[in-house]
Amino acid sequence: xxxxxxxxxxxxxxxxxxxxxxxxxxxxxxxxxxxxxxxxxxxxxxxxxxxxxxxxxxxxxxxxxxxxxxxxxxxxxxxxxxxxxxxxxxxxxxxxxxxxxxxxxxxxxxxxxxxxxxxxxxxxxxxxxxxxxxxxxxxxxxxxxxxxxxxxxxxxxxxxxxxxxxxxxxxxxxxxxxxxxxxxxxxxxxxxxxxxxxxxxxxxxxxxxxxxxxxxxxxxxxxxxxxxxxxxxxxxxxxxxxxxxxxxxxxxxxxxxxxxxxxxxxxxxxxxxxxxxxxxxxxxxxxxxxxxxxxxxxxxxxxxxxxxxxxxxxxxxxxxxxxx
Amino acid sequence: xxxxxxxxxxxxxxxxxxxxxxxxxxxxxxxxxxxxxxxxxxxxxxxxxxxxxxxxxxxxxxxxxxxxxxxxxxxxxxxxxxxxxxxxxxxxxxxxxxxxxxxxxxxxxxxxxxxxxxxxxxxxxxxxxxxxxxxxxxxxxxxxxxxxxxxxxxxxxxxxxxxxxxxxxxxxxxxxxxxxxxxxxxxxxxxxxxxxxxxxxxxxxxxxxxxxxxxxxxxxxxxxxxx
Numbered sequence: 001x002x003x004x005x006x007x008x009x010x011x012x013x014x015x016x017x018x019x020x021x022x023x024x025x026x027x028x029x030x031x032x033x034x035x036x037x038x039x040x041x042x043x044x045x046x047x048x049x050x051x052x053x054x055x056x057x058x059x060x061x062x063x064x065x066x067x068x069x070x071x072x073x074x075x076x077x078x079x080x081x082x083x084x085x086x087x088x089x090x091x092x093x094x095x096x097x098x099x100x101x102x103x104x105x106x107x108x109x110x111x112x113x114x115x116x117x118x119x120x121x122x123x124x125x126x127x128x129x130x131x132x133x134x135x136x137x138x139x140x141x142x143x144x145x146x147x148x149x150x151x152x153x154x155x156x157x158x159x160x161x162x163x164x165x166x167x168x169x170x171x172x173x174x175x176x177x178x179x180x181x182x183x184x185x186x187x188x189x190x191x192x193x194x195x196x197x198x199x200x201x202x203x204x205x206x207x208x209x210x211x212x213x214x215x216x217x218x219x220x221x222x223x224x225x226x227x228x229x230x231x232x233x234x235x236x237x238x239x240x241x242x243x244x245x246x247x248x249x250x251x252x253x254x255x256x257x258x259x260x261x262x263x264x265x266x267x268x269x270x271x272x273x274x275x276x277x278x279x280x281x282x283x284x285x286x287x288x289x290x291x292x293x294x295x296x297x298x299x300x301x302x303x304x305x306x307x308x309x310x311x312x313x314x315x316x317x318x319x320x321x322x323x324x
Numbered sequence: 325x326x327x328x329x330x331x332x333x334x335x336x337x338x339x340x341x342x343x344x345x346x347x348x349x350x351x352x353x354x355x356x357x358x359x360x361x362x363x364x365x366x367x368x369x370x371x372x373x374x375x376x377x378x379x380x381x382x383x384x385x386x387x388x389x390x391x392x393x394x395x396x397x398x399x400x401x402x403x404x405x406x407x408x409x410x411x412x413x414x415x416x417x418x419x420x421x422x423x424x425x426x427x428x429x430x431x432x433x434x435x436x437x438x439x440x441x442x443x444x445x446x447x448x449x450x451x452x453x454x455x456x457x458x459x460x461x462x463x464x465x466x467x468x469x470x471x472x473x474x475x476x477x478x479x480x481x482x483x484x485x486x487x488x489x490x491x492x493x494x495x496x497x498x499x500x501x502x503x504x505x506x507x508x509x510x511x512x513x514x515x516x517x518x519x520x521x522x523x524x525x526x527x528x529x530x531x532x533x534x535x536x537x538x539x540x541x542x543x544x545x546x547x548x549x550x551x
Contacts, residue, residue, distance in 0.1 A: 032461040032500065039458045042353075042478045042532050046387045046420070049351040065434055068396065070351065070389045105434055105449055106389055107479065129455035129479070152456045286350055286396050287372075 035152030040174035043107065043129065043154060044238035047071055047175075047261055051251065051282050052240070054078050054265040057096075058103035064268070067278035071107040071129070073263065074100040079136050079183030080266035080305065083317070089137040091119040097126050109156070114323055115141025117150075124153040130175070131155050133168075135322035136182045136265075145323070148172030158242065160193045160320055162200035166221035166229070169237055176235060178259070179320040180243020183266050185307030187244040189320060190254060194241050198258050204230040243320065246271070246304050248284030248297040255288035272302030336548070343381040343547050346371040348406075350396040352388020352421060356531040360539045374405035382415040382547040385422030387478065387529050390449065391434045393421055403440055410442040415522045417542040423518075423525035424449060424481050431484055431505075443523045444487030451482035451514070451527075453502040463528075465494040465517060465537070474535035475516070475528035482527055483515040493517040494526075522546060 033039075050070025055061040061072045076092045077085065091112055101108050107129035112119035114133055119140070123131050133146050135158050148155040149172035158179035159165035165176045178197060180190030200219075207215055207230060216226040228236055241254040242263035251262045262285050264278075271277045280297040287293035315321070337343045342365055347357050349370035358368045361384065371377060383406070385393070397403040410416055410426075418426040427439050429446040452458070458479055462472035473494070482501060486492065495513035516527035517538075524546050530538040544550045 032459040032496075034457060034459045036460055038476050038532060039455075039460055039478060042387075042476055042529060043455055043458065045353040045356060045532060046389065046478060046529075048353060048355075048388070049349075050389060050392055065391065066436075068392050070392050101454075105432065106391065107455065124456060127454040127456055154455065282392070283396070283399065287400075 037174065040154035041237050044156070044175035047107070047240075048238060049286060050261045051278075051285050052109065052261065052263045053268055053278060054263075055100060055269070058099040060269055060274070061100045061104045061108075063275055064278055065104045065106050067275060068282035069106060069278065070261070071109055072100065072104060073109045073111065073132060073265075074128070075111050075136075078266040078269060079319070080185075080270050081183075082136060083183040083308075083319075089113075091116070091123065091137070094122065094126055097123070097128060101127065111137055112146070113137040114139040115144050115146060117146045120146050120151060120153075120155075124151055128153065132177075133157050133173075135179060135319045139322050145171050148174075156240070158320070158323060159197065161196045162204070162229075163219035163221060164323065165197055165235060165239075166219055166225055169235070170222055170225060173237065175238050175240065177240040177242040177263055179323075180241065180245070181310045181313070182243045182319050183308075184244050184310055184313070185246040185267060185270075185305045186310045187246070187250045187253065189310050190241050190244045190250075191257065193243075193320070194239075194254060194257050194259055197235075197239065201229055201233060201235070205233050244310075245281070246307065248280045248294055248301075251281045252284045252288040252294045255285055261285065267305055270305035272304075277301050277304075337381050342367045343543060344369065344379055345382045345384060345543075345547070346376060346380045348383060348385040348393070348397075348402075348422070348425075350388075350400070350402070351392050352386040353529070353531060354386050356529075357384045357386050357419075357539075360531050360536055361543075364536060364539055364543055366543060371406075372400065372402070374401055377405055377409055377414075380409075380414065382417070382542065383409070384542075385416065385418040385425050386531070387420035387422065390421040390424035390430075390439075390481075391437050393425055394437050394439065397425075397440070398438070403438075407440050407442065410440065410523065413522050415524075415542070415546045416442070417524040417538070417546065419526050419529050419531060420478065420480055423447060423483075423527055426523055426525050429485075443518065443520050443525055444490055445483045445515075445518060445525075446485040447481045448484050448505050449481050450479050451484075451501055451505050452477060452480055455479055457502065459500070460533075461496065463494045463496070463516070467491075467493050468517075468541045469537035471537075473530070473537050474533040475526075475530070476532055477516075477528045480516070480527040483518055486515060486518060487520075490518050490520045493519055519546070
């Protein structure tokens, strides 16, 4: 940054103002506020450079924590099993979520179906630390996403392109993850989505003001948000990657492509040696620019998850196409 | 020139010269600290290995997940080097996870979790509850700023106990603590900002607020040892 004076303070944070409707007026000392945009987006900032791992039991959560996960995602079936078994995929059993929350001290995330605001209310009541409004579960509403401003707990949402990311942020998402194609172990869609989002941001930065009005219309996102992204050259929230990361090299690839951190779903607990693979992916994510370290992390991990080529999946079975 | 390996405190930063501040860059909100430090006129560099400590006038340990920072810092051989630098007098400012890394004692570590240590305090991780209890408030911190300081607490730690050499700079009412975590150690208020010589730590995150008073205090009073 070339800022050298404090007069630029007003533009320094991407989220200095709190756009949460109904937030309590700050009347000075002694009036603490929960659920503000800064508090919600702030937790995502603290997760940067880390790996968030899907877990389906308290034992797996503990393995993930011990391996260096920065958070865990509690769910009933990993995406690979949801894909294999079919049927409607829903929010996890509250008992399972309680057990996972009890078993670890790192943040616990959990998934709600797209548009299912009551599942989200339940997860908030269970005191999870983040809700993933996720295309991996069966959507509950094919028109509307959850109004995420309405909650104290923050939300992460998936996106395949910039417009989708900005619409989720407009609805109150405090963190974005590129979708990839969950449960495949094929990293190609994750690569496509993060390249698309970053490429669209770069293009936006080159536009003049009059062109930004048109860009906002095309992105179906508010002009102010589009203008902010154009000015800052990045989203106002953290951008993680997800969907298909299965090896340390996959994780380092996504970090070099500009992800702030990595979600790993089926890739760890569907592999031959979850403990070793989890620790290796954590290390490769932290040292993503050091090829020797990534090589070292890649040794002796046993079998990776078997995987499915996304090209072999018929279109109706592609999860990334859920959400809009 | 490797200032931090000598037996004495780091040399003074000459007046008018930008101090060289490293940011512990294994995980967490590294960029936010770099932005504030740069805007206040410091030169910043990421610290990922022991060699990155050479020539630093100060170090910032950011927010993040302390158990991950601990694991990576030991894996990469950074932990013993930073501890040696702390013992040699390197000024260090830790926010949130950074406070936990600087604490001599962690009340609720994960299995096998260690800290760098140096600061004679006992910290409780996630002392205020889960993310839905995370909060922001304006704190009175007379030693640091004449105005109330904007403080954002995110699954924040708190100081349950501190030694005689530790100066408490700010506290919050202990009723904000999650029930049961105080272990009878805390009464009335719980410290959330402390200093002991060359070490400064806050439970909260000034780097995400736009309120730079703690970073300015660190640069002027801890790194430059000004009045």
